[in-house]
Amino acid sequence: MNDLPKSDLLRFVERAVELASRAVARYSSKFSKKRYTLRQHVVLLCLKVKKTTTYRDLVDELIEMPRIRDALNLDSIPAPSTLCKAFDRLEMAVWRVLLNVSVRDLPVNGVTGIDASGFERAHTSTHYTKRTNLTIQQLKTTLLVDTATNAVLDIHVTTTRKHDTKIAPQVVKRNAASITVLTGDKGYDDQKLRQVAHDHDIRPLIKHREFTSLHKAWNARLDSDLYHQRNMNESVNAAIKQKFGAFVRSRRWWKQFRELVIKCVVHNVEQSLAMPHNESDCP
Structure with a gap:
């Protein structure tokens, strides 16, 4: 054998x-x-x-x-x-440590993308949702992804409709040492987020919502090659859903959060195995 x-x-x-x-x-x-x-x-x-x-x-x-x-x-x-x-x-702390460790051996380059997606709470108790007047059937999941390796650097999960601009600053602060460029769509257009990025020597590549001609001019001057690497985040979101399911099995919210972190850990392990330096493992 x-x-x-x-x-x-x-x-x-x-x-x-x-x-x-x-x-x-x-x-x-x-x-x-x-x-x-x-x-x-x-x-x-x-x-x-x-x-x-x-x-x-x-x-x-x-x-x-x-x-x-x-x-x-x-x-x-x-x-x-x-x-x-x-x-x-x-506890969640254990899985977060494991998520951090799963990235350390990957050749990350500091160019990151941030984006949110939803995971279905497919097995949530109907009795529980009625008692708590819970109407949100999805978990809002924000991923911070390294665009060079498609590795998940961090994850934020919430059961609320919290806006992207409220979530992104804490994700950036938590991972400032791993970020040199932060890319995001217009949903992350917020001056406070840009200021947080500048305070940590991070270059924000986030499109402005075009209310004036000045905003259009700023968008036209964006580094398009770097900015379009943001699409890697959407690819990672889609890959995780396709391989591990676009839903969570657990009934309790804190278990659902852990389950999503484990999905990211498993994704990172698979990415590390796909790196060229691991080809020597093959016969």
Whole structure:
């Protein structure tokens, strides 16, 4: 079996194991039962998202995946409820650290694009939505994407109709060290956002809403080659939805937020495997 070439799935698991070992502690505490590590839980949850499957189906498939189990160093297979509880326990901070680590080895160039999209809350409880008068059926998801690698640098998720110009400044401040150029469409045309960018030595390439001839002149002088790299953000949004689903499975909002971050982590791992320096892994 060791003579067989590595499948894309095995390479994904090995890469995810490497990232988890750098981002996550081995056990949650010294009182842990130590049957499974946090790193194993993290990789299995990423694998669930990659395969767009359920906990029960993932566990069932692991029975027939000896090389995947070896890569994870699994002596036994966790129950579906074990993975479900692990997802509940692993806080958002853990997934954000993993997202940051997943970008570090990628050749990012600092030219970024910011854009928002929606993910369906397909499994939201009807009873819950009626009790809370919840009418919003989508999660507004804002991605900050590096245009050179199509890697997701950061994600912001909200259940409200908050305007793009209210979300973008906090995303920029949080990632200022990774941004040299910020591209965005007219929805991000706001003087406060431009000022935040300038304060952090970031060049904003954001089209002005054309209320005057001066605005038209400014738009005409934009660096079109750099500005059109903004389209990469839309490509990443579409790719994530196509590969991992344009919806979230969880019922609670905080679980839905985590689920979307995991989608971005899985996307980044796949991007790192697609880089030329990883071609040596192929037979």
